[in-house]
Amino acid sequence: MKIAILGTRGIPNYYGGFEQFAEYFSVYLAEQGHEVYCYNSHNHKFQESSFHGVHILHQYDPEYKLGTFGQFIYDYNCIKDSRKRNFDIILQLGYTSSSIWFFLLPKKSLIITNMDGLEWKRSKYSWPVKQFLKFAEWLAAKTSDVLVSDSIGIQKLLEKNYKKTSTYIAYGALPFYKPDETILQHYHLEKERYNMIMARFEPENNLDMVLDGVALQHDSDPTPILVIGNHQTKYGVYLKNKFKAYSNIRFVGAIYDITTLNNLRYFSKLYFHGHSVGGTNPSLLEAMASKALIAAHNNDFNKGVLQENALYFSSALEVKKILANTKKSDNLQFITNNYNAIVHEFNWTKINAAYLQLFEQTLERFKNRK
Structure with missing residues (x-):
């Protein structure tokens, strides 16, 4: 499969949870013989064109100048670039600044979206921003081909609020083996x-x-x-x-x-x-x-x-x-x-395999569209 990962600042991880997942999962896919592309901010610390077999696509990201609004431009640049690459599957990690560009996503690519958490519930946001985030969540839920929830709570809320089923796949962590008291x-x-x-x-x-x-x-x-x-x-x-x-x-x-x-x-x-x-x-x-x-x-x-x-x-x-x-x-x-x-349960080997199985099932389910 030819697969793209959007919605992170890039790999290797220097930021947060989605970036860590993107790093582990993309490398796993490459090791399984798939053609994998991960979108990175243009000013990411890692400036090479590949990372352990994963193709890196740097796109202009003005967040450093514009703050949060810059994320919308970065996602726009990534999605616009994806239109010329003929991906089988595009995995979107989150929806906050990407779902408004749904109409630009390539029609033949299958869109799988990890729905993240309930961003509109965060108290740091003003009422208008919360309303926009609710709208963005609705757009992502309605326009993606397949949804992924990383918690049972999110899975239940997607079913309740949007009548949309989603596949539960947990997040992961690596067991810690070597404590060092020094x-x-x-x-x-x-x-x-x-x-x-x-x-x-x-x-x-x-x-x-x-x-x-x-x-x-x-x-x-x-x-x-x-x-x-x-x-x-x-x-x-x-x-x-x-x-x-x-x-x-x-x-x-x-x-x-x-x-x-x-x-x-x-x-x-x-x-x-x-x-x-x-x-x-x-x-x-x-x-x-x-x-x-x-x-x-x-x-x-x-x-x-x-x-x-x-x-x-x-x-x-x-x-x-x-x-x-x-x-x-x-x-x-x-x-x-x-x-x-x-x-x-929460181990990367199991989680990576679950995502790959979902990708294969999705490709089979929508094979007529391809």
């Missing part, structure tokens, strides 16, 4: 004597709630908590000012090195996951793969992944109680169950 020295930490939370600094990720709980517990237990993520944002400045009196709350910035992150998660006492919007979150799976003890915001998306193998919170007071009453040694079965879920 990494803690750089952060002046001791094994299982710190907690952590990692997220983009956005209100729906509930950093505020978690840190409020830490502040409530501070007088009786000043255990350090690492707050990992880019805090050079308006919301980040707000949080740093709000909690500046608490020396145990450490804003350490973004960390992209996966080995460092895996070790920090592995040796932590508690890993807080506050995400409340979207499908299967990559950082949650990585925490499971790193054998962290997870305390997660109580919502259907997180519970769909963790099941009963986590501590759940819905308020700062519940965070305080978890901090006061939890020993990692008492919850080793949670850790084992989550790690086994990564090995047996």
